[in-house]
Amino acid sequence: MNDFLILHHYDSSPYAEKVRLMLGLAGASWSSMLSPVQPPRPNLDPLTGGYRRIPVAQVGADIFCDTALIATELAEMLDCPELDPANVDAEAAALMEQAQKKAFFAAIGAVPTPRLLGTMLLKFGPIGAVKFIKDRMDLVKGGTVRAPQGDKARAELNSLLDNLETRLETHAWVGGDAPSVADFATFHPLWLYAACNRRPLEAGPKVEAWYQRVGEIGHGQREEITQERAFAAARDAEPRPLPESVADTPAPIGTTVKVAPADYGKVPVTGRLVAVTADRVVLARDTDHFGLLHVHFPRDGYSVTAQ
Structure with missing residues (x-):
């Protein structure tokens, strides 16, 4: 798996600023993939399947949506428990x-x-x-x-x-x-x-x-990358192993579902439900350009609807 972190964002996004400061606190090196301020976002839509909000984090073929889930990921990835909202x-x-x-x-x-x-x-x-x-x-x-x-x-x-x-x-x-x-x-x-x-x-x-x-905490060590490099990171990697699912899944594992925010930006992403834990939902998307992608969403605040 490609182990470099890519943040799909734009500079004036307040939620992206929240994540950039997290990276600064951890002293992280990260790759910046700048996105348009509004859809369409050709650098991002093919990876997420149309998720409307920004920022989105990418590590290889794993795509992480929503800053609440990104914070949890960064806390573990960067060994920085101060970034975990659960703490x-x-x-x-x-x-x-x-x-x-x-x-x-x-x-x-x-x-x-x-x-x-x-x-x-x-x-x-x-x-x-x-x-x-x-x-x-x-x-x-x-x-x-x-x-x-x-x-x-x-x-x-x-x-x-x-x-x-x-x-x-x-x-x-x-x-x-x-x-x-x-x-x-x-x-x-x-x-x-x-x-x-x-x-x-x-x-x-x-x-x-x-x-x-x-x-003054700053944003860590930021490197601008091209869309092709972000796409290559997804194409050249396999998704990481899936977590074990809980018993009370909102739809049977393996079925096609739509996941969307429950409050605003309610554009659904369609995929195969492959994991549900206490805090996340993971969809598999089989793509022609990248192969298999796993798109991760928080469980809280998101709806899961069977096709």
């Missing part, structure tokens, strides 16, 4: 939950509309901004997420900042005495807000100092 205490886990759900979807709505539109025009140009807005509207269509706007969005964001300030009064980092996945999960919606607002984050003194420290 976070209850109070830090509550902050992660608030940041990644309510606050994340409030981050853009909390930015004044003229400034947000200005940010998109600067980044994408007039036509690109229209395409980007349409794509993000399609992303949440049919899902359960409703992004707050205006005062409600600012209240959600301020609630996170207040809770974070309180936590940091007694802890150096969100997770305790050392940086961990809890910091990156809490940091990335604030990073998104600051980027869209084009201003430094304004918060309490503890939060501002912590925000600076998290950003």
Whole structure:
């Protein structure tokens, strides 16, 4: 199996920033495969079978979707238990939950509309901004997420900042005495807000100092690679051995199923169900170009539907 880690991402993706900081904490060397900010993604769609979200991690012929599962993989792969969400205490886990759900979807709505539109025009140009807005509207269509706007969005964001300030009064980092996945999960919606607002984050003194420290962790040793190199890594490898499945699988092992996020970006990936554990679902995809691929999803927050 090719043992180098490839992250399919784009630089302004907040969830990708969460993973890049994980790689920085571990001091990891990794390969960067830049993706378009919206579909189609020719470097990624053939590998995942159409999974809509980003980032995606790749090790050879194994493809890992969703940052929660990527964190678990990196913790084991890089021997860095601080990256495993299972090691976070209850109070830090509550902050992660608030940041990644309510606050994340409030981050853009909390930015004044003229400034947000200005940010998109600067980044994408007039036509690109229209395409980007349409794509993000399609992303949440049919899902359960409703992004707050205006005062409600600012209240959600301020609630996170207040809770974070309180936590940091007694802890150096969100997770305790050392940086961990809890910091990156809490940091990335604030990073998104600051980027869209084009201003430094304004918060309490503890939060501002912590925000600076998290950003200084960096991204490890990053190397840009080509699409062909990422494809060769999949083509030249065999998927790793499968984990043992639990008894209560959502469909019989070996049957064709569709897996999709349950909340937003609900574009299904079709494949053969080959493993289900307490925390993940693994699909096998037989492809003409790469041969056999295994695509890994979290079990929590994803639906599995038999064909």
